[in-house]
Amino acid sequence: MIGRVVEIAADDRHLAVSRGFLTVSTKGEEVGRVPLDDIGVLLAHAHGLTYSNNLMVELAQRGAAVVLCGPNHMPVAWLWPMDGHHVQSLRMRQQLEAGAPLRKRLWQVLVRAKIEQQRAVLERLGKPDGAFDLLSRKVKSGDPDNIEAQAARRYWPLLMGDDFRRDRSAGGANAMLNYGYTVLRAGVARAVTSAGLHPSVGLHHSNRNNPMCLVDDLMEPFRPIVDYIVSRLIAAGKEEVNPETKAVLAQILAFDMATDQGTTPVSTCVERLAFSLAQSYETGKPSLTLPRTLLPLEMPGFEPRSDSG
Template sequence: MQRDAVEAAMVGRVVEIATDGRHIALDRGFLTIAERGAEIGRVPIDDITAVVMNAHGLTHTNNVLVALARRGTPVVLCGPHHRPEAIVWPVDGHHEQAGRIMDQAAASLPLKKRLWQQIVQAKILAQGAALAATGAEAGGFRLLARKVSAGDPDNVEAEAARRYWPLLLGSGFRRDTDGGGVNGLLNYGYAVLRAGVARSVMGAGLHPSLGLKHANRGNPMVLVDDLMEPFRPVVDREVHRLVGQGVGEVTGEAKAALARIMIVDLPTAERLSPVATCAERLAGSLARAFAGSGERLALPEPGLPLGF
């Protein structure tokens, strides 16, 4: 297994398979990686948060996918430029899953708009915190967050993005999900984040295809994409740090750093908590909101992330 994949598993419990032609299997509680019939690495399957398959010609056994699904561990299948193309999703993720999905499907549009308002506000405040951490001008982002109303009909989220990217990564940067270079770094970090948030959605018994705002009929993970929005600036800040060190492509060093995203500590109303825990609390609070037990989402505070 490549050094970056081993480090990811040890530090962030995210295992990436990044070399073409490798074979993934299950052996007595371990995920094993083999090349040309010879085992080159193994990781305890209970320690894994997500598996990112990011190479051509990979093969795997059905047993390993079933074992990962039973543990609620998503498997992310990546395409060009490190973009996630699919996530292998467990059928049963929570003991109240059927009831929670029914609540989710029955949620009123006004409720979903109010919940989306909170998510956009949290994202914009997190963008401001990321800018402040890099020494960029961030004062206007609190004002932008206050402008967000239910459902964000004025698309303040897009207005914030137009200001955010040039301040964070330079006036010449353009966000392009099909691009390489710095965009590839962002894609890779978001793939790790998406896998972690997918696990939280599944663990809360929610259905990933019933979103709050995202509504692409070809995207089966719209709720995951909704809930990962407030955490994207954690990835952005790490990419900014990597670029500042001269890393402009998805290298082994960059992968190892971005694999740690889910263990970065964020300030919350209770205490510092890793992104993975914050995502679990957010998904749980959303399930309770759908069930009528309050509308306040458990979102991280707009402070500086710690742990890089």
Template sequence: MQRVVDLSSDGLHVAVHRGFLTVSKDREEMGRVALDDIGGVIAHAHGLTWSNTVFVRLSERAVPVVLCAANHAPVACVWPLQGNHLQGRRLNAQVDASRPLAKRIWRDIVVAKIRMQGAVLASVGAEPGAFDMLARKVRSGDPDNVEAQAARRYWQAFMGPDFRRDQDGEGVNALLNYGYTVLRAIISRAICAAGLHPSIGLHHSNRANAFALADDLMEPYRPIVDRAVYNLVQDGLREVSPKAKTALVTLTALDLPAPQGMSPLHMQRDLHSNWRRFLIRRTWAWICLRHLTR
């Protein structure tokens, strides 16, 4: 299993030594991980120092380094320039993709997300029927914003009528932020490895968002994080503790269906060189949709 390295303790120094990522404090080594075993690095500690070689060696392996704020939400990411030997051709195809195509694929992503939300609600004993109906209402580009309608129903049914999703909030919201950060790192790495550019999205197009495509493709998988956070809350964990982070990081090894059979989430990055076939046939949204509608 590829590991997500979480750097959350203050005053750490991160370096590379003989094929390993090393973490030390006060010149005493605290741990090491083989570079080839790393799927992503998440940093949200104060006083963290790095060797420049760290970024070079991780970028050579298409491993993203995600920098987070105090609320565990990502604010920046180090992305490798050379993610694939066909990168130039794939980037051109990505840029040339038509707007109608992007809108149709965004519809499929929204449908997959809504159906996954319904499946998660059913798993905790809530009524999921409305979500199948909402999924049927989604049109190309989701001009009616059915995604937002589903979100309002989903959070109240899932976390209770008093819950409000707040990206700057503490407690459960901070747990969700951390889980989404892990998911974003996984998908960002898959995008880099495919030779695509994460800033060229399908729906998310904020100029300040360098990872619009990752934010698009992770949507159907957010409910998986939500379910994991629900389990933590049921166990009495409502803060981003080491135990909670360990539970959320293990989502990278969650087995999901793929065209070749069951595959861990972190390995679902077999992306076609053709941009259209990649988006239509091999996105995580398509895999998720196929699984939920069997």
């Protein structure tokens, strides 16, 4: 199931559960409700929110990701279900025991896929491709030459213009990127825990202050999808995070991609990647399931229905 991304953006709301629904209330009056079974990600952005414990339990039992965000649209905390998979302890042990050669080869696959998707973004938008095919082929096991960073230095000016700088604390395009990455990160976190893996034990990312190192590893090949959507929004004159742009970016996990199994939503692509990683830990072979280098088949409209409470 894809699951809806539900954002609570209005201040002073109370979230609770009633007969299988998430209810949103203000001053004791219900202003909205969503079936719990439909929720894949709950994004909490607003000030003064309160929650019932029963709601958090119900969402955790369904494997929904609950993400608490700061004012820059970056996640600061999230709810992780304790029982993500029936063989969770075995898979986590295999994950912890994976040797450096395997982890490096897996990271090589992810970096190559990310660079190939960046090339696809530029190609889809009719921009110079920056010889990204050559860069992708140069990526070695573990990416010791940091080809990923070399690609980024070429990619952002080609995509956003020479004056653009990626800055997580800035507004405008950067804020929209933050928001889109937050939606994507929540979906990947849900897939990682569903596969029985520990989100903190990464392949490449290893910051001890980052509880989602593996999540950040696995979302790398999908980041260009967010870049693509933000670029299209900017081209349409949408230059800030607002209800209109958030409604588009919240659909990222539902966009269709081309895979060897046919047209598949991003959320399912992410799940297949997480489960293939778990199998790679088990077999000791770096065999990851990734979508083709074709970005979303259709760009959504700019006035979709919003799930904001």
